[in-house]
Amino acid sequence: MIFYFFLVIFLQVNHNGHLTFDSSYSSYSPQRFPLYGSIDIIAPFWTDLDNRQTGFVLYNQYTNGSVLQQATQDINSYFPNLNFSADWVFVATWYEVAYYGTKTTFQAVLISGGQKCFVLMNYGSIASTTLSAGYDTINSFHHFTIPGSFSSSATGDNSTFSLSSNVNVTGRWAFQVDSGVRGCQKKSKYVYIQIYKYKA
Structure with missing residues (x-):
């Protein structure tokens, strides 16, 4: 499997709502981007989550079948004129994970x-x-912050994350990361990802 995210080696699924590369990252305190730090991070929902009593952190990868077909269709819809064809999909789901007595569900x-x-x-x-x-x-x-981060409008019944989008699909945000939202250059080196799960 090949995935360009700025020359990284390992993919880590961390229980506090983020994916990191090369090593796990246990930080539960959300920080504002840009971090100007020493990690690559994809953070769909970085906060203090606890799945020890309720909820699951699940992941799967696909190299054929209907998931690849759906991914191909979605990407060509969101990013027209690419003639894109998916050959690998990785899905991480934080399902009904606990945050101080409440439940939250999201995916990367x-x-x-x-x-x-x-x-x-x-x-x-x-x-x-x-x-x-x-x-x-x-x-x-290269960095991007979803509008509403660190504000009361990001969460709850009227969450801007759940009710808005940058691709006109309610509750979905999409980013091209090989050439970058902010103009980064595509890397010429293939990156092989091994998948690990961080455990609390």
Whole structure:
């Protein structure tokens, strides 16, 4: 499987609502992007989550079948004129994970095909909390914050994450990360991802 995210090696699914690369990251305190730090991070819902008593952190990868067909269709709809064809999809789901007595469900979906790669963030029921959502790279050469992060409008019954979108699909945010939302250049080196789950 090949996925470009700024020359990283390992993919970590962390229980506090983020994916990191090269090593796990246990920070439960959300931080504002850009971090200007030493990690690559994809954070659909970075906050203090606890799945020890309720909820699940699940992940799966796909290299054929209907999930790839749906990913291909979605990406070509959101990013027209690419003639994109998905050959790998990785889905991480935080399902009804606990935040101080409430439950939250969201996903990060990584999609690659050829030398093009995308990240989707999907939002279901969102608990009221303070959170950071978006992505950031080492030294913050490339970063994006979903509007509403660190505000009361991000969560609860009227969550801007669940009710809005940057691709006109309610509750979904999509980003191309091989050439970058902010103009980063596509990397010429293939990156092989091994998948690990961080456990509390």
